[in-house]
Amino acid sequence: MKVEFTAAQDALRKELRSYFEQLMTPELSAECDEAMGEGGGPLWREALRQMGKDGWIGVGWPKELGGRGMSPIEQFIFVEEVMRAGYPFPFLTTESVGPQLAEFGNESQKRDIVPKILAGECLIAIGYSEPGAGTDLASLKTSAVKDGDEWVINGQKMWTSLAHFCDYVWLACRTDPDAAKPHKGISMFMVPTSDPGWSCSPVVTLGGVRTNATFYDNIRVPADAMVGELNGGWKLITSQLNRERLSLVNFGPTAEMFNNVVRWAQQMEMPAGGKLIDEPWVQINLAKVRAGVEALKLVCYKQAWAMSEGTLEMADASAAKVYGSEFFIEVYRLLGEIIGQASLINRKTEGANAMASRIERLYRTASIITFGGGTNEIQRDIISAAGLWMPRATR
Amino acid sequence: MDFGFSEQQRDVQNLARQILGDNVSPESLAQYDGYKADRFDKALWDKLAEAGLLGLAVAEEYGGMGFGFFELALLIEEAGRSIAPVPLSAHLVSAALPIQQFGSAAQKQRYLPGVASGQIMLSAALTEPYNEDPAQPILTTATADGTGLRISGDKTAVPFAHLADRIVLSAKMGDGVVVVLLDPKAAGLSMTPMQVTTYEPQFALSLDNVSIAAEDILASADRGREVMQWLTERTSVALCAHQLGASDKAMRMTASYTAERKQFGVLISTFQAVGHRAANCFIDVECLRLNTYQAVSRLDGGLDASNEVQIAKIWAGDVGHRVSYAAQHLHGGTGIDRDYPLWRYCTWLRYNEISLGSSAKNLASLGKRIAAGEAFCR
Missing domain, CATH: 2.40.110.10 (Butyryl-CoA Dehydrogenase, subunit A, domain 2)
Structure with missing residues (x-):
């Protein structure tokens, strides 16, 4: 065991850090701020294509799939650095659905969609939840019915984030309403948002971030729009979620924010004299964040390593998701306390401190991932059952 | 970056787990309760020496195996898992390591062979x-x-x-x-x-x-201050490793108990409130594990580990405390019954939490380092 990065990994990180310093122009940063950290604007798209051209998006992908052939650890270093730079990286596409398509997709998906993902030219939203199917995802009702060589899709999805600027929805549909167990009658489809039967309407959230309700009205897709096997969707959903969980709790942005708050507090002269950072309670808050970030870093990298070894454990993926999502909320509280009143000021206020107003926004958005990506109650069920062998109640 | 154990490390783990598992039991530990006898199992000590485990990190020229701090920490983790009645941390980490690192040729010759053979004890x-x-x-x-x-x-x-x-x-x-x-x-x-x-x-x-x-x-x-800082860092990390073994064992003992104990006609593990408290322990223990291994890995590799050691000890304090109370609570009365093995773990979890600096003390110290610009996230 050697928990330190290799010299090559350190060099890669350095290279990426200066790469993103160049890439993140003030104009791009401003556009991303305007998009509430979601991306989707023209400069954002251009930057994504640039990353694709420069071979970064698939740095840890096998060469035969168009990547650079490094490991998931290098892939994670890349994602950490792109997120540290403040670029809203479309990790659902690149880190979770993309690898699923590369592994389980059919020839046309591998030929037509995967290269576009690596080129930064294709974006995919995830269509799981429905008005009546959230945590109990297997009860979903959106249907795909076979008609000749085609599938006809009808239904509604909720919380289809990013869908308003995505090219496809990775859509979970019921293909066997009579399956013995509900999760055995689900298949996955790649549904183009350009279809006239597709529509979406915005849902504005506490954090100001837009998500969507999406509607599927007699959308006809060819047979090869299906991913994996008929009625074999559940396995794809769970392994996609395991991958997503790691990306959701990437520690990079938090590490960067911690460093920025430390630098700020070191310089902040108190009107009554002295520096803010000399306050013992400020130091304690910072130390709590620092100790927590360290754990998150290790949890993330252990999983990236496990992915490269092919030994990613379900309980570990869930533990990372629970720990990270709940820790983020704590971080925004602890750092917000240090910043004080300024951490309540929206960035649109004239003269607002950009770092402080970022915390103002993040504190409002942080609750999303304690339930999004599989609610933490279910994650804890998974941990006690798969990690500690505790028999659980049947549902 | 490699989170896997080497073959050598796995061998040490397995050997230690086997010897300690075979020789330490609730019954064998009971004889020391309440200071009825010195909490020292000489026969176990000799077996550990015979298997080469006391000399793990002692150089081969002094009769040891010449392995590093990582292997030694894994031995201490196993000692924590079994709360073995042998003073491995004081003997091997706080005393033998600094003698090997800083001692004169004569001192090394005088003490290290006996450390490895178990014939002398250091504290x-x-x-x-x-x-x-x-x-x-x-x-x-x-x-x-x-x-x-x-x-x-x-x-x-x-x-x-x-x-x-x-x-x-x-x-x-x-x-x-x-x-x-x-x-x-x-x-x-x-x-x-x-x-x-x-x-x-x-x-x-x-x-x-x-x-x-x-x-x-x-x-x-x-030079004394430097020597003491050197051995204190390693002893702190040894406490973390011991805490890791002990808290992992207390957690798994608890999980097994909930998978046997029935109330309202069902296993209590099937209650979400029970499963979730155990899941919190799982997350905690994983955080302690990774932070401990990171500190061990850096010390083993001769790298600066000032921040990483403090962070590991913060986790050791917090996790030990939380796992101890969760384990007792989920066991109900059984957990505090001295005829059941959990209670001894609780005292060790407390001991490791407080010794050489609690979480609060280490947080304050880490906070000072942060303020001085010495602990940015890399």
């Missing part, structure tokens, strides 16, 4: 009453006496002082710190037994003008 006097920084002794002072020293003062909570052949001890000398190998039989030294929460034999030492020969000085006044 360390790290703290003074209400002064818990081993690198800054205040109450114990040294003066020059020919080529040797005279030492007076007080130390507290010294494990196995009555059985040790030598005790690593620091004393203030002018502006510096000396480190000596104290003979527990020296004239002017008195020891008073202390009753500790874990029932480990520990002693308060009182030194009255104790004479130390030149050959027993491990570090002179200009």
Whole structure:
């Protein structure tokens, strides 16, 4: 065991850090701020294509799939650095659905969609939840019915984030309403948002971030729009979620924010004299964040390593998701306390401190991932059952 | 970056787990409860020596296996898993390692072969009453006496002082710190037994003008502080490793219990409130594991680990406390029943939490380092 990065990994990180310093122009940063950290604007798209051209998006992908052939650890270093730079990286596409398509997709998906993902030219939203199917995802009702060589899709999805600027929805549909167990009658489809039967309407959230309700009205897709096997969707959903969980709790942005708050507090002269950072309670808050970030870093990298070894454990993926999502909320509280009143000021206020107003926004958005990506109650069920062998109640 | 164990590391783990698993049981531990007997299993000690485990990190030229700090930490993790009645941390980490690192050729020749063979036992006097920084002794002072020293003062909570052949001890000398190998039989030294929460034999030492020969000085006044910081970092991490083994075991014991215990006609593990509390322990123990291994890995590789050691100890304190109470709570009355093995773990989790600096103390210290710009996230 050697928990330190290799010299090559350190060099890669350095290279990426200066790469993103160049890439993140003030104009791009401003556009991303305007998009509430979601991306989707023209400069954002251009930057994504640039990353694709420069071979970064698939740095840890096998060469035969168009990547650079490094490991998931290098892939994670890349994602950490792109997120540290403040670029809203479309990790659902690149880190979770993309690898699923590369592994389980059919020839046309591998030929037509995967290269576009690596080129930064294709974006995919995830269509799981429905008005009546959230945590109990297997009860979903959106249907795909076979008609000749085609599938006809009808239904509604909720919380289809990013869908308003995505090219496809990775859509979970019921293909066997009579399956013995509900999760055995689900298949996955790649549904183009350009279809006239597709529509979406915005849902504005506490954090100001837009998500969507999406509607599927007699959308006809060819047979090869299906991913994996008929009625074999559940396995794809769970392994996609395991991958997503790691990306959701990437520690990079938090590490960067911690460093920025430390630098700020070191310089902040108190009107009554002295520096803010000399306050013992400020130091304690910072130390709590620092100790927590360290754990998150290790949890993330252990999983990236496990992915490269092919030994990613379900309980570990869930533990990372629970720990990270709940820790983020704590971080925004602890750092917000240090910043004080300024951490309540929206960035649109004239003269607002950009770092402080970022915390103002993040504190409002942080609750999303304690339930999004599989609610933490279910994650804890998974941990006690798969990690500690505790028999659980049947549902 | 590699989170997998090497074959050598796996061998050490398996060997230690097997020997400790075969020789330590609730029944064997019961004989020491309440100080009925010294909490020291000589037969186990000899078996560990025979298997080469006491000499894991001792150089081959002194009869050891010449492995690194990582393998030693894995042994101590296993000692925590079984809460074995042998003072591995004091003997191997606080005493033998600094002798090997900083000792004279004569000192190494005199002590290390016996460390590896188990024929001698070493200990360390790290703290003074209400002064818990081993690198800054205040109450114990040294003066020059020919080529040797005279030492007076007080130390507290010294494990196995009555059985040790030598005790690593620091004393203030002018502006510096000396480190000596104290003979527990020296004239002017008195020891008073202390009753500790874990029932480990520990002693308060009182030194009255104790004479130390030149050959027993491990570090002179200009180097002593560095030596004490070096061994304190490693001892802190050893406490983390012990805590990791103990908390992992307490957690798994709890999970197994909930998978057997029925109430309302069903296993209590099927209640979400129960499963979730256990899941919190799983997350906690994983965080402790990774932070401990990181600190071990950095020390093993000769890298600076000041921040990583403190962070690991913060986790060791918090996780030990939380796992201990969750484990007791989920066991109900069974957990506090002294006929069931959990309670001993709880005392060790507490011991490791507080020893050499609690979470609060380490947070404050890390906070100072952050303020000084010494602990940015890399």
